[in-house]
Amino acid sequence: MEKYEILKDQYPEYINSDQLAKICKIGKRSAFYLIKNGIIRSINIGKKRLRYIIAIDDVITYLRSREKCGTMIPPGAIGNSNKQNTQVEITRKSFYQMIKLGHESEIIEYFNFIYADYNEILKISEVSEMIGLHECTIRRHVRNGFIKYLAGSSRSTKYLIPKQYLIEFMITPRFIEAKTNSESLKKILGGFEIWKTAVREVSSNGDNNKI
Secondary structure (H helix, E strand, C coil): CHHHHCHHHHCCCEECHHHHHHHHCCCHHHHHHHHHCCCCCCEECCCCCCCEEEEHHHHHHHHHHHHHHCCCCCCCCCCCCHHHHHHHHHHCCCHHHCCCCCCCHHHHHHHHHHCCCCCCEECHHHHHHHHCCCHHHHHHHHHCCCCCCEECCCCCCCEEEEHHHHHHHHCCHHHHCCCCCCHHHHHHHHHHHHHHHHHHHHHHHHHHHHC
């Protein structure tokens, strides 16, 4: 892990996508894919020439994960076919289409892997970022009792949601079957599919090594 920590001395706290590509030794399209699909967290600052910034800590987290799971970019994902990209957008509508009955625990494993560094007590904005649903939708679920919460001390933190309560909600049909046009959810679904593929490959390689 020491080899990655040195990056903190070589780069600022936040970097751009070009620097991300350089650090990870990948092309710019691959770097953008990692950002767009939520595999590496980023902040969209909306500038024309500098749209995304990425925390160097999140880059280090990705590099460590890449050592275990591989690139996380599936073959053929970086291409010029608009038709192929459109098909991906159409098929990724909900978690229901991506997990088998009785395998809901995969969702928990994925979120624990991706968001391990989040606080144990979450704000509505953090929950929205993590699960891809709009803040208004999350507040409605809280008010209707679908997501349990703790009462905060101010208007901005009226609803505080422990991670455990969020996990309990994420394995309910209401979340698994949720369909939305949210770009955030599409990114999360894309990241989940890539993670599942990487886990299967690691598991398969482990079985082959035993043989």
